[in-house]
Amino acid sequence: MLNTKTYDWNVYPIGYNDMNFVTKWGGYGSVNGYFNNPRDIAIDINGNIYIVDSSNNRIQKFDSDGNFITKWGSYGSGNGQFNSPFGITIDSNDNIYITDKGDFRIQKFDSSGNYITEWGSYGTGEGEFDNPTGIACDSDDNVYVGEFDNYRVQKFGGTSGGGPNNPPVASEDAFGCDTGEDISIPAPGVLANDSEPKRPWTSCGNLLSEAVRYTYQ
Numbered sequence: 001m002l003n004t005k006t007y008d009w010n011v012y013p014i015g016y017n018d019m020n021f022v023t024k025w026g027g028y029g030s031v032n033g034y035f036n037n038p039r040d041i042a043i044d045i046n047g048n049i050y051i052v053d054s055s056n057n058r059i060q061k062f063d064s065d066g067n068f069i070t071k072w073g074s075y076g077s078g079n080g081q082f083n084s085p086f087g088i089t090i091d092s093n094d095n096i097y098i099t100d101k102g103d104f105r106i107q108k109f110d111s112s113g114n115y116i117t118e119w120g121s122y123g124t125g126e127g128e129f130d131n132p133t134g135i136a137c138d139s140d141d142n143v144y145v146g147e148f149d150n151y152r153v154q155k156f157g158g159t160s161g162g163g164p165n166n167p168p169v170a171s172e173d174a175f176g177c178d179t180g181e182d183i184s185i186p187a188p189g190v191l192a193n194d195s196e197p198k199r200p201w202t203s204c205g206n207l208l209s210e211a212v213r214y215t216y217q
Contacts, residue, residue, distance in 0.1 A: 036053065041088070055084070057081070058072060059096070080115040083101070086133045127154070129147055142155055
C-alpha cells in the first residue's frame, strides 16, 4: 500500500499486513525524486512505482525501494506534455494511462514513458471530457474515466486499452447492465440527509436526466 500526502511531499510505503511504516522518499521541489502535489500512484507488474507529480506536470518512475528511474512530461498540450495531470492506471501490458485534467484528454505511454496515443477534448459528448480525474483499467484492459465536472464515468473498450479507435462503450449503458429500480443520490457536494434536489439514477449507475450543476457546500 502506498500513500501520497499532498502537503508533505513524501511517498510512504506501508506494509500491507501490519501497516507498519517501512520507508519514505521525496520532498518539495522539482528535481528528480521530489514532488509538487503528488496526486496518484500506480505499480506495474515488475513492482515499479509511477507517481503523478501534478504541479510539476510530469510522471516519475521509481523502483520498489524508491530509487529514481526516469521521468517524463512538462507543461503544455503537446504529445507527452501535461496540464495538471491527475490520475494514473496501468493495463496488463504495462501501458500507462494518465488523465491530463487541464488538457481534457487521456494520454497513453509505454512503461518507459514513450508516448503512444491520446484521446479526448473539452465537451460533454462521447469521448469528450470536462476535468477528467479518476482512471482505472479492468482485466480486459477497458479504461474507465471519471469526470469531475461532467458528473459521469466513461468506458473505453477493447484489448488495445481504449483510444481514438475505441470510442466509449455505449455511454448510456456504460456499466453494461439493464436498467433496474430507479434510485436517487445527492447532487455533488450535498450531504445525503440534506433536503436538496436529488439526481435520479438507475440501479446500474446510468443518469436518467441531464446533469445539473450545483454549488458545492
